[in-house]
Amino acid sequence: MAFIDQYDFDALKNDAEKMVLQELGRQLEVYPDKICLCNECVLDIAAIALNAVKPLYHVSLLGGLYAAAIEDHSAYGESIKEAISTAIEKVRNNPSHDVKFDEPDESSDSADDTAEVQGH
Numbered sequence: 001m002a003f004i005d006q007y008d009f010d011a012l013k014n015d016a017e018k019m020v021l022q023e024l025g026r027q028l029e030v031y032p033d034k035i036c037l038c039n040e041c042v043l044d045i046a047a048i049a050l051n052a053v054k055p056l057y058h059v060s061l062l063g064g065l066y067a068a069a070i071e072d073h074s075a076y077g078e079s080i081k082e083a084i085s086t087a088i089e090k091v092r093n094n095p096s097h098d099v100k101f102d103e104p105d106e107s108s109d110s111a112d113d114t115a116e117v118q119g120h
Contacts, residue, residue: 015056016080020049023080027088035092036099044096048087053080 024046028037035041054076 052083
C-alpha cells in the first residue's frame, strides 16, 4: 500500500486558499482596468497570490479556529490584499495567452469593452 493511501489527507485544509479566493473575487469586481477573466487567467492570479502568502493549514476544528483568528489579524489580511493586487498586475501584463481588447468605436457612443480572447 502506498504511503498516500494509508492516511486521510482530505482532512488537511489550507484556509489561506479560501481567504485568497474571497479577496480575489472582491478585487476583480472593482478592478478599474481591462483584464481577461477567463478561467486560465483567474487561476493564474490565484496561484501566484497563494504562492506569495503564508499558508494556513490545519486538520482539526481547533486549527480552523486558529486560522480564523489569523484571518482577523490585519497584517495577514493586508498581505493577502497585496499578493492579489500584485498577481493581478502580473497576469494582466503577461497573460499566458493572446488577449486583444476591442478598441471603442469612435463613431458609437456605446462601445463594447469586452475582451476578445484568442488562442484558447
